[in-house]
Amino acid sequence: xxxxxxxxxxxxxxxxxxxxxCLNSVLDQTYDNIEIIVIDDGSTDSSPDILKxxxxxxxxxxxxxxxxxxxxxxxISKMKGHWFKWFSPDDVMYPYAIQTLVxxxxxxxxxxxxxxxxxxxxxxxxxxxxxxxxxxxxxxGFEYNVRLLDGQLINVNTTLIPSYLIKKNLIQDLDDPVxxxxxxxLCCALLHHTTFYLISKPLIKYRIHSDQLSHKNIxxxxxxxxxxxxxxxxxxxxxxxxxxxxxxxxxxxxxxxKQKTMEFGMKLLSSVPSWVSDRILIFYLNxxxxxx
Numbered sequence: 001x002x003x004x005x006x007x008x009x010x011x012x013x014x015x016x017x018x019x020x021x022c023l024n025s026v027l028d029q030t031y032d033n034i035e036i037i038v039i040d041d042g043s044t045d046s047s048p049d050i051l052k053x054x055x056x057x058x059x060x061x062x063x064x065x066x067x068x069x070x071x072x073x074x075x076i077s078k079m080k081g082h083w084f085k086w087f088s089p090d091d092v093m094y095p096y097a098i099q100t101l102v103x104x105x106x107x108x109x110x111x112x113x114x115x116x117x118x119x120x121x122x123x124x125x126x127x128x129x130x131x132x133x134x135x136x137x138x139x140x141g142f143e144y145n146v147r148l149l150d151g152q153l154i155n156v157n158t159t160l161i162p163s164y165l166i167k168k169n170l171i172q173d174l175d176d177p178v179x180x181x182x183x184x185x186l187c188c189a190l191l192h193h194t195t196f197y198l199i200s201k202p203l204i205k206y207r208i209h210s211d212q213l214s215h216k217n218i219x220x221x222x223x224x225x226x227x228x229x230x231x232x233x234x235x236x237x238x239x240x241x242x243x244x245x246x247x248x249x250x251x252x253x254x255x256x257x258k259q260k261t262m263e264f265g266m267k268l269l270s271s272v273p274s275w276v277s278d279r280i281l282i283f284y285l286n287x288x289x290x291x292x
Contacts, residue, residue: 003033006098007081007163011071012051013041015089018207019050021125025092027057031099035059037078039071047089069173069180076166084166086181090207091157092121097203101160104199111165113188116158116199123209131155131206135198144196145189146247149229154196156181158204165194178221179228186232190244 008026012019026036036058040048042065051060063074072086083105085098101114108114120128133153136144147153169187174180188194233241 003031004082004102005080006031006034006083006085006102006160007075007079008034008036008085008087008098009072009075009079010036010038010087010089011041011068011075012038012043012047012089013065013068013071014043014045014047016043016046016050018090019047021092022087022089023054023058025095026087027054028095029093029098030095031102034098035079035081037061037075039063039075041065041067041071067173069171072171072180076170079163081163084161084163086156086159086161088157090209092125092205092207094203094205098160100199100201100203104197105160108197109195110162111193112195112197113154113162113165113185114160114197114199115154115156116201116203118155118158118204118206119202121205121207123207125205125207127205128208130202132200133198135200136196137198141189141193141195142247146244146251148185148189148196149233149244149248150251151225152182152185154181154185155204155206156184157206165192168192174224174228179225182225183228183232186228190232191235 010022010026015022023036023038026034038051038054038058038060040051040060040062042063048062051058054060059078061074061078063071076084083102085101087093097116101116105112105114115133117130117132119130122128133155134147136147136153139147165188166184169184169192171180172183174183185196189196233244236244
């Protein structure tokens, strides 16, 4: 039976600590029609040596250090698959991850991005808990987009994205690389009318560790997210832009007090030392997303 090629693109920069575990988890997928493209973004640790050991099974491309967006877009330019899967070198796929995503994709339109729940692990691989995304599969596209405008709903490492869609909307080289995936999802949703579907089963292990880019510069990131939203809304026609803004404000007023308190707590992080805010960032973000 014919199976569609899935291109897994892994941007690597000084990822020696977890890189082998990540690559082995992708190579061990039960779905076998996969190409793995690793972009080494000028690593100065042992990542290049590790990648040499996989060169017969993985397409390794090296470039000088040019940032996450550049690495991803280079990988995208080389991929041949019907599907694009962005994956981080810190994380681990369950063996059935890609098979589950492809099987579910057959039940949806070609303009659908699939994503899933996930498990949180620590630096040593110990499971901390399962993260259950809010399930909005029954909402209309517009209602889903309102919630997406309210904040990130998707862990990009769980996704399966149609290749034509990612080539139409290349990864943007933003001032804050932490929000690159959120900007991508907003553009797909609001500008390309993409639909999103959640698979309730956890498909990956998402690693939390001290060197993680997404745990730093919290206040700057929160401010930049607001700018990204406004920039994308400005690309809509006036009537649609006004409708989204109106419905977003209406939705935000209906959120429970508990969630509003947690979001206020996120703002207070700007007044404490970074080592404190980094430790509690994941707690706030997870709680906010689960109650969005």
